[in-house]
Amino acid sequence: MSRYEPSVIEPKWQKAWDEAQAFLAKRDPARPKYYVLEMFPYPSGRIHMGHVRNYTMGDVVSRYKTAQGFSVLHPMGWDAFGMPAENAAMERGGHPKDWTYSNIADMRGQMKPLGLSIDWTREFATCDPEYYGQQQAMFIDMMEAGLIYRKNAVVNWDPIDMTVLANEQVIDGKGWRSGAAVERRELTQWFFKISDYSEELLNALDGLTNWPEKVRLMQANWIGRSRGLQFGFETVGAPAGFDLLEVYTTRPDTLMGASFAAISPDHPLAKALEADPAVAEFVALCRKGGTSAEEIETAEKIGFDTGIRVKHPLNPDWELPVWIANFILMDYGTGAIFGCPAHDQRDFDFATKYDLPIKAVFEPNDEPIVALTEAYVPLKSERVRYIRGFAGADVQTGDEGVATAIAHAEAQGYGKGVTKFRLRDWGLSRQRYWGCPIPVVHCATCGVVPEAKENLPVRLPDDVTFDIPGNPLDRHPTWRDCTCPKCGAEARRETDTMDTFVDSSWYYARFTAPRAATPTSAADADYWMNVDQYIGGIEHAILHLLYSRFFARAMNKTGHLPAKAIEPFDALFTQGMVTHEIYKTTDARGRPVYHLPEDIVRSDAGATLADGTAVEVIPSAKMSKSKKNVVDPMNIIAAFGADTARWFVMSDSPPERDVEWTSSGAEAAYKFLGRIWTLCSRIGDMPADHVGEGDLDLRKAMARAVNDVTLGIEGFAFNKAIAKIYEFTNTLSKANASTATMKDAIRTLAQLMQPMVPHIAESIWSYQGGTGLCCQAPWPKADPALLVNDEVILPIQINGKRRAEITVPRDMPASEVEKIALADEAVIKFLAGQPVKKIIVVPGRIINVVV
RNA sequence: GCGGGCGUGGUGGAACGGUAGACACAAGCGACUUAAAAUCGCUAGAGCCAAGCUCGUGCGGGUUCGAUUCCCGCCGCCCGCACCA
Numbered sequence: 024m025s026r027y028e029p030s031v032i033e034p035k036w037q038k039a040w041d042e043a044q045a046f047l048a049k050r051d052p053a054r055p056k057y058y059v060l061e062m063f064p065y066p067s068g069r070i071h072m073g074h075v076r077n078y079t080m081g082d083v084v085s086r087y088k089t090a091q092g093f094s095v096l097h098p099m100g101w102d103a104f105g106m107p108a109e110n111a112a113m114e115r116g117g118h119p120k121d122w123t124y125s126n127i128a129d130m131r132g133q134m135k136p137l138g139l140s141i142d143w144t145r146e147f148a149t150c151d152p153e154y155y156g157q158q159q160a161m162f163i164d165m166m167e168a169g170l171i172y173r174k175n176a177v178v179n180w181d182p183i184d185m186t187v188l189a190n191e192q193v194i195d196g197k198g199w200r201s202g203a204a205v206e207r208r209e210l211t212q213w214f215f216k217i218s219d220y221s222e223e224l225l226n227a228l229d230g231l232t233n234w235p236e237k238v239r240l241m242q243a244n245w246i247g248r249s250r251g252l253q254f255g256f257e258t259v260g261a262p263a264g265f266d267l268l269e270v271y272t273t274r275p276d277t278l279m280g281a282s283f284a285a286i287s288p289d290h291p292l293a294k295a296l297e298a299d300p301a302v303a304e305f306v307a308l309c310r311k312g313g314t315s316a317e318e319i320e321t322a323e324k325i326g327f328d329t330g331i332r333v334k335h336p337l338n339p340d341w342e343l344p345v346w347i348a349n350f351i352l353m354d355y356g357t358g359a360i361f362g363c364p365a366h367d368q369r370d371f372d373f374a375t376k377y378d379l380p381i382k383a384v385f386e387p388n389d390e391p392i393v394a395l396t397e398a399y400v401p402l403k404s405e406r407v408r409y410i411r412g413f414a415g416a417d418v419q420t421g422d423e424g425v426a427t428a429i430a431h432a433e434a435q436g437y438g439k440g441v442t443k444f445r446l447r448d449w450g451l452s453r454q455r456y457w458g459c460p461i462p463v464v465h466c467a468t469c470g471v472v473p474e475a476k477e478n479l480p481v482r483l484p485d486d487v488t489f490d491i492p493g494n495p496l497d498r499h500p501t502w503r504d505c506t507c508p509k510c511g512a513e514a515r516r517e518t519d520t521m522d523t524f525v526d527s528s529w530y531y532a533r534f535t536a537p538r539a540a541t542p543t544s545a546a547d548a549d550y551w552m553n554v555d556q557y558i559g560g561i562e563h564a565i566l567h568l569l570y571s572r573f574f575a576r577a578m579n580k581t582g583h584l585p586a587k588a589i590e591p592f593d594a595l596f597t598q599g600m601v602t603h604e605i606y607k608t609t610d611a612r613g614r615p616v617y618h619l620p621e622d623i624v625r626s627d628a629g630a631t632l633a634d635g636t637a638v639e640v641i642p643s644a645k646m647s648k649s650k651k652n653v654v655d656p657m658n659i660i661a662a663f664g665a666d667t668a669r670w671f672v673m674s675d676s677p678p679e680r681d682v683e684w685t686s687s688g689a690e691a692a693y694k695f696l697g698r699i700w701t702l703c704s705r706i707g708d709m710p711a712d713h714v715g716e717g718d719l720d721l722r723k724a725m726a727r728a729v730n731d732v733t734l735g736i737e738g739f740a741f742n743k744a745i746a747k748i749y750e751f752t753n754t755l756s757k758a759n760a761s762t763a764t765m766k767d768a769i770r771t772l773a774q775l776m777q778p779m780v781p782h783i784a785e786s787i788w789s790y791q792g793g794t795g796l797c798c799q800a801p802w803p804k805a806d807p808a809l810l811v812n813d814e815v816i817l818p819i820q821i822n823g824k825r826r827a828e829i830t831v832p833r834d835m836p837a838s839e840v841e842k843i844a845l846a847d848e849a850v851i852k853f854l855a856g857q858p859v860k861k862i863i864v865v866p867g868r869i870i871n872v873v874v
Numbered sequence: 875g876c877g878g879g880c881g882u883g884g885u886g887g888a889a890c891g892g893u894a895g896a897c898a899c900a901a902g903c904g905a906c907u908u909a910a911a912a913u914c915g916c917u918a919g920a921g922c923c924a925a926g927c928u929c930g931u932g933c934g935g936g937u938u939c940g941a942u943u944c945c946c947g948c949c950g951c952c953c954g955c956a957c958c959a
Contacts, residue, residue, distance in 0.1 A: 065959050105959060178957070189957040241878050241954075316955050320875040350875090354956090369875080446956090453957065523959070561953060564878080569956095600952090645952090674898075675886050681952080683886070687899055694912090695898090701913090742887070746897035753897095818893040823940040825893050863939055869892040873939045 024707055024790055027700035029664020029782065036785045037138055045798055046085075046140045048096040050550045057093035058551050059085045060531055062559030062567070066101045066148070068126035070133045071646060072601035072684055073560075075656045076672040080598055080741070081558050082139045083673065083778040087736050089140065090774070090802035096551050098534040099134070099141045101127050101148040104155075104458045105523045106189060112489040119457040120485065123150055133657055137665045138781050140798065145537045149459075149526035154533065156480025157542040158525065159462035163473040164581035166463075170216050173471070176450050177289065179313050180208035184492035187454045193313035200492070207310040212452040213461060213519065217573045221246055221444040224572055233594035235679075238564045245565050247445025249273045252429050253357065254438025256284060256333035259342060262295045268333055268345065271356035271443060275432060276424030277363040279411035280384035282374055284333050284361050285326065285346045289353035292345075296329060302347070309349040316352070324373050325349050336437040337413060348373065354447050364398065371398040384411045388418055449570060451522040456487060456495045458520030466507035466514040475508040481516070494518055527567055528574035531557075531591055532584055542583045552588040561597040568595070596739055599681040601672065603652040605641040606630060617651040620686065646684075654684050663693040666780035670696065673779050674745040695749070696783055699772070702756050703787045706765045715759035724754045725768050726809035732775045733802070741779070748775055766791050771803050819844050820871040826853050829870075837864040844870045 040046065050056075061081040064074055078099075085097040101123075108119035127148055134141075147154050165171050179188040183201035187210070192199045217224075225246045228239045252275035255267035268284060286292055288309035296302040305327040312318055326346040335341035343361065350369060351360060364374035364381040374381050381395055385407040401407055403421035415427030432438035452461070460481045462474040474481055484502040487495035496502060496518040507514040529542070535551040536544035559567075575591045578584040584591075606618040623638060624631050630638040646653045659668045671692040676682035728751035735744025755768050770791050777784035777797050788797035812833065817840065819827040827849035831840055841862055844850060854874060861873040 062959095067959095102959065106957090107959085187957075190955095191958045193957095235879095237878055244877050245955085247877095314957085317875080320955090322875090450956080455957090522957070524956095527959085561879080562959085563954095565954060566956065567959085677887075680880080680887090685886080685899075688886075691899060698913090743897085746888075749897055816893085820892080820940070823892095823938095828893070861939065863892090865892060868890095869940085871892075871939055 024700070024704040027697045027783070029666060030661075032786050033136065033138060033665055033782045036782045037135070039785070039796065040138075040140075040798065043796060043799070045796060046095075046097065046142050047144065048098070048142045048551075049094060050547065051094040052550075054092060054094040056096065056551060057085075057088040057556075058096045058535075058554045059088065059556045060098065060534070060554045060558070062557070062563060063100045063102050063527070063530060064130065065105065065107070066103055066123055066126040066130050067107065068129050070130055070656055072654055072656055072668075072672065073646070074134070075137065075668055076601050076678075076682065077558060077560075077598055078134070078137065078139055079669045079672055079779070080596070080678055080739075081556075082137075082141075082669075082781075083736060083741060084556050084558075085140045086778040086781065086798055087802065089798065090777070090800065092801065095140075096534070097139075097141050098145040098537075099139075099143065100146055100530055100534065100537075101130075101150075102523065102527050102530075103127065103148040103150040104520075104526055106455065106457070108457045109455060109489060118485070118487075119489075120150070120483075123148070123457075136660055137656075137669065140781075145534055147533065147537050149523070149530065150457075152480045152482050153538075154530075155459040155526070157533070158459050158521070158529070159474070159479050159481055160476055161529070161542050161578065161581060161583060162462055162521075163476065164583070165215070165577050166473055168577075168581050170219070170577050170580065172214055172216065173211055174214060175209045176212045176214075177207045177314050178210050178212075178454075180206045181492075182206060186492040186494075188313075190313060190315045193315070193318070196312040196318070204311055205313050207312075207314055210452075210454075212450050215449040215451055215573065215577070217449045217570070218444065218446055220573055220576055221248070221446045223576070224446075224569065225444075227572070227590060231590060231592075231595070234592075235595060235597055238561070238568065238595060238597065241564045242569055245446065245569065248442060249445070250425070250429075250440065250442050251275065251356075252425075252432050252438045253441045254336055254432060256336065256343075256361070257339070258345070259332040259334065261292065261331045261345075265292050265295065268292065268359055269357045270359045270361055271441070272361060274363065274366065274421075274425065275428035275438070276409070276412070276414070276421065277366050277384045278335075278337060278361070278428065279413055280363040280365045280382045281335065281343055281361040282364055282370075282380040282382065283344050283346055284359065285348040285351050285373075287351040287353040287358040288347055288349060290347075290351075290358045292329075292331075292359075293347050296347075302327065302329065305347060309347070319352065320350060322349060324369065324376065326373060326377055328377075336432075344379075346373075346377070355445060356443060365395055366398055366400055368398040368400065371395075382411065385409045385424070449522075449524075449573070451525055452519040453522055454494045454497075454518075455520055456483065456489075458523060459526060460496070461517045461519050461521060463517045464505055464507055464514040465517065466510060466512060468512060469507055469509045469514075472507055472509045472514070478508065496520070524567060524570050525574075528571045529578060531571070532575070532578065532588070542578070545585070548588065549585055552585065552591065554592045556594045556596065557592040558596045558598060560600070564597065568592070596678070598678050599676065600645050601654075601684055602681050603646050603654060603684045605650045605652045607639045607641060608632070608636060619651050620654065659689060663689060664696075664782070666696055666783050667693040670745070670780050673741045675742065677742050678739055695752075696780065698756075699752060699776075699783065699787070702752070703769055703773075703790060706762075706769050707790060709762045709765060711762055713762045715761050715764075717758045717760040718764045721755070721758045721760040721764055721768055722806075723809045724751055724758075725771055726805040727751075728775060729771065729803045729805040730810055733805070736778065744775075745779065748772070751775075773797055774800060774803050815867050817844075817867075818869055819847065819850055820869060821850065821853050822873060823871060826850065833867065837866060840864050840866075840870060844872065 059081050061077050085095050089095045103123050108123050111122045112119050179193050181188050181198035181201055181203055183203040188198055193205050196205055198205055225248055228243055251271055251273040253271045255269050258265055258268050288306045326348040329345045331345040332342040362370035364370040365383040388406050388408050406420050408418050414431035429440035462481045464472050466472050484499055503516050505514055505516050531554050532543050536547035575584055576589045579586055579589050606623050608616050610616050630640050671689050675688055728747055731747040732744045770793050773784040773787040785797045814830050815833050816828055816830050818825050827847050829843055857874040863871040
């Protein structure tokens with residue numbers, strides 16, 4: 024066997040897999056299917072280590088399941104619409120389409136050398152008209168099914184560029200290019216009625232038992248079901264039509280602590296008051312800055328007293344002032360609240376600032392409050408003493424207080440208990456070119472009309488320029504002007520395109536029949552759905568995954584997915600990031616300067632540049648170009664091969680946690696593969712008739728390795744599976760067993776490694792006489808008889824501290840074990856005659872003697 | 875600001891509530907070599923000279939015979955916050 028040369032063996036085996044069509048997914052009713060999917064990449068043009076890690080994980084699962092006899096679907100595609108393509112067109116000319124497809128070609132070229140077991144015949148990009156045309160067809164079906172509607176919503180408006188900005192393009196309240204102060208402006212927008220499914224999307228989380236608990240919790244909190252009281256405040260001095268101010272509260276038990284009412288600057292009442300220049304000025308002030316909740320909630324709380332008063336529902340003589348406040352969101356509840364400063368920190372801050380009364384409604388059950396320096400907000404499950412209660416017992420929990428307050432309001436008729444959700448409808452309109460056109464036309468007589476299905480896809484026009492900010496579709500007369508599909512009159516096309524979350528909300532379904540003339544094909548969807556294992560970043564825990572869950576339901580309602588697929592992802596795994604140290608120095612003006620890893624010299628004294636300048640090392644940061652801590656997988660593959668890159672990203676950290684890329688770790692991975700290669704060569708050179716006495720021990724170690732690696736892969740503990748492979752390799756290299764057993768052992772080792780390092784595994788497999796391709800060989804099974812040990816070592820604790828250990832037969836009864844333990848010399852010494860109070864024997868585990 | 879998560883040797887990490895530190899990196903020592911690299915072998919949480927003992931899983935409490943693991947409070951870092959993908 025020659026030297027280990029990844030650059031020779033890797034292309035060779037990739038070609039062999041291609042020729043064998045090893046990864047072509049086929050509907051095979053005779054076999055159980057397995058659908059493994061990684062979140063598809065945005066085609067930035069370069070793959071990074073995060074991709075390598077993500078796709079290697081999926082590949083391990085895919086190859087393992089293939090070896091287990093499943094008919095596996097493991098596809099790949101491109102989330103290809105979105106802003107970066109337009110930004111590139113603006114910055115360096117060219118067309119988003121050319122930029123995107125050329126990036127896709129580049130990235131595909133970088134991914135193929137990784138040796139992933141992907142069925143590339145199913146590849147597509149969301150910007151292919153064949154894909155987005157099907158999306159338009161579903162949009163029309165969903166429109167007709169009542170799942171889509173239009174309403175006004177606020178956007179970030181850049182008054183200089185005259186364009187809508189994404190939240191990430193608003194920096195410190197200013198447009199990223201123009202630097203203009205961003206304003207909130209209302210536009211008519213398209214929405215999916217995801218709120219129709221709030222309850223169901225929440226309840227169905229309980230069934231997603233193979234999802235991480237944290238993701239289910241995050242989604243549940245995002246959907247945010249709350250039970251509260253809605254009631255109308257009778258107003259005094261309000262404009263006509265505003266006799267009642269509807270408010271919603273989840274803490275009606277604090278009604279007697281109310282000191283003001285507050286409305287959102289976007290509330291209809293605020294709008295009605297804008298005739299007053301002072302109100303208009305204040306509302307304009309509130310509208311400054313971006314639309315993101317983060318920005319709104321971290322902004323300084325400001326308010327404006329409208330002069331309007333409302334009557335307290337429990338005492339009409341008690342009047343509260345109505346304020347407009349910037350932290351009240353129009354999207355949640357009714358856009359109006361009553362403030363109870365004593366038991367809500369935001370209200371407390373507001374009341375302190377504007378000198379409004381702060382009256383406690385309840386106090387801790389055991390100690391009265393002397394003075395409130397901050398809001399007192401106990402858990403609702405905690406029992407408190409009501410000093411300004413009006414319903415229920417004096418001492419009750421917050422939950423009970425809320426329930427009795429609602430009952431009181433309903434009995435007296437001033438309000439009713441309602442359930443509300445935090446989840447808002449999904450706004451899908453984007454005022455941008457590079458997205459899926461919304462397939463409707465606006466007709467003067469017929470109104471908003473869906474495009475006829477035979478006219479789909481509504482293609483994006485190619486002749487557009489990006490020299491002026493704004494949406495080129497808006498200023499493209501020959502595209503924009505069209506005829507009404509209903510009456511034939513002149514009409515205008517909708518120029519908004521769809522949010523890219525729409526594209527990624529159904530690609531998993533399209534992969535089951537990527538060339539079908541309809542969005543999905545029933546037979547394929549029925550065979551392949553659901554995704555058995557979905558893998559992606561935790562950053563998608565809420566939006567992408569929630570939208571996909573909704574979209575699957577909407578597709579089911581419109582006949583595009585079977586009912587069994589309304590929860591499209593049976594199991595979810597969220598992997599961590601790949602990080603790297605950052606190397607930083609400071610220039611003469613005190614600004615940070617970052618350095619590439621290859622420019623750093625490490626020594627005992629620390630890190631320096633080549634000229635000896637000391638470098639600050641910032642550990643474990645997300646790889647980013649601006650910090651220059653990016654490791655290009657292509658360089659690693661060129662230097663060490665794909666197997667080394669794959670092995671390293673799988674070996675060093677548990678997959679759900681971040682992994683820090685280190686060059687020493689990568690070198691170590693390469694050395695290990697070289698060691699395996701040498702070992703294989705040595706075993707290959709053994710005389711066929713060599714007999715060793717270590718056969719049984721080696722077979723036991725082999726069974727243990729098969730068992731542990733299998734459990735590791737099954738449990739997504741790839742780092743542990745790899746540790747077991749190291750252990751078994753160490754055992755094998757030291758073993759003195761017969762040639763046949765040694766060969767058997769290294770073939771098994773190759774199989775166990777195959778999901779992670781498939782190329783070297785194939786070389787070992789074929790060199791040692793394995794049949795066919797290693798990636799198509801059935802997964803090894805551990806002989807259960809070889810897994811059990813006749814004796815176990817039991818540590819003995821005295822008062823919880825380990826003091827001795829004994830070796831006993833595996834099946835020895837606890838009473839016998841006790842006797843042996845108490846007779847142990849070290850135990851006797853430690854007990855020193857003290858009486859034994861209790862002795863705990865955990866069979867096969869531990870003995871604890873309590874004195 | 876709100877929601878979620880994470881925190882273990884010099885480093886990455888392992889440990890059904892049951893021997894803390896498997897496996898690996900870096901380090902040190904040794905073998906081979908004229909020498910270096912590569913390779914192979916050994917050592918290694920900290921402290922006390924040591925057999926051994928004490929301390930030790932971000933910090934402070936609690937539950938338990940026993941806590942890295944469960945509960946409460948803090949600190950630090952990371953992710954998300956609806957137009958980034």
